[in-house]
Amino acid sequence: MMAENSHVDAMYDPRQGSEAICLQRLDPGVEEFEPRRTNYFAIYRIDSGTGTFWADASRFSFGPSSLIFFTPYQHIRISPNQPVQGEIVHFHANFLCVETFHAEAGCSGILFNDPQGIPIVELDQQTAGEITRLIEEIRKEQQQCRLGFRDVMLAQLKVLLILATRSKSTTGQENQTGTGGPRHPVLMAFRELIERNYCRLHAPADYAALLHVTPKTLGRIVRETLATTPSELIRSRMLTHAKWQLLHTLRPVKEIAREVGFRDELYFSRLFKKATGCSPTFFRQFETEIRGGSNLSMVLSDAPIPNGNAAADTSSRIAQ
16 A cells, blocks of 8 residues: 555654655555645645545545645545556645745645635646646755755745646636535635634534525535535634644643633544544644744734645654
8 A cells, every 4th residue: 555655754753854845656556545644735746547535524536637735634535546646745834834935825725724625726738847847856956965955945846836826826726616616605605604703603503594594505515515514614624723823822722722612622632633633732742843943933813724816753643
């Protein structure tokens, strides 16, 4: 299995000699596989093949000449229909912080961190060629280790993300769902309501009432467009907020749990571990240690989703 034999070490940890950016060939054939959870961002370049993948609870279809974007600690499952070949780029926030880079490129919310959008960019022939060239240049710089090679790799990764963001935004792909069609107006309104109310409204029925539809209708729309449930979308947004607070502040876990509406800290911790593979305390401690505390220098604010127009001691505590 790819996940056991050739996948990048599950967790980035510079104390164990891990690289902040890693490249890997993607060649699973037609065998379904589940990459191990990782704290890297991941970009899957699909050169050939088709299939289905699951990002947490949402299901999407993919085809050739496309990019798929995954976020750290995400549960991934990929089921090819035809032999798949491509490339994977893994990078940690220590190499490029997506939240910070969003101000330059707008990639967060278009490529990453949109629980109600499709994390795929379909590439035209010219852009696909440029993406391939950039990945090959990153590989060459990493192998040759010439003067300033990390700066060159970083610049190439930024260009890759900019090209992907341009492709998705200029072709209208950011307004599509997992089925490949335009976003349903109810789903778009649901997203806006979640953004305003996720800390206090957790029941799908509450949102259905605000949308003037029945809970059954809301559930059907979400299921047909994203193959998930309204509860999962609400929970995903709550956990995004919690992860941001855990990473960038020293507020107690209990306080963060209460802020997103959990009175029971233990229940919140179980839910967090199910979603990320680790406890809130470990998540904060581990990421803060490997980032040298730089994540705590950010200004305290809400955990935004911008709108866009591994070591043995580590792996033993991370769910496979």
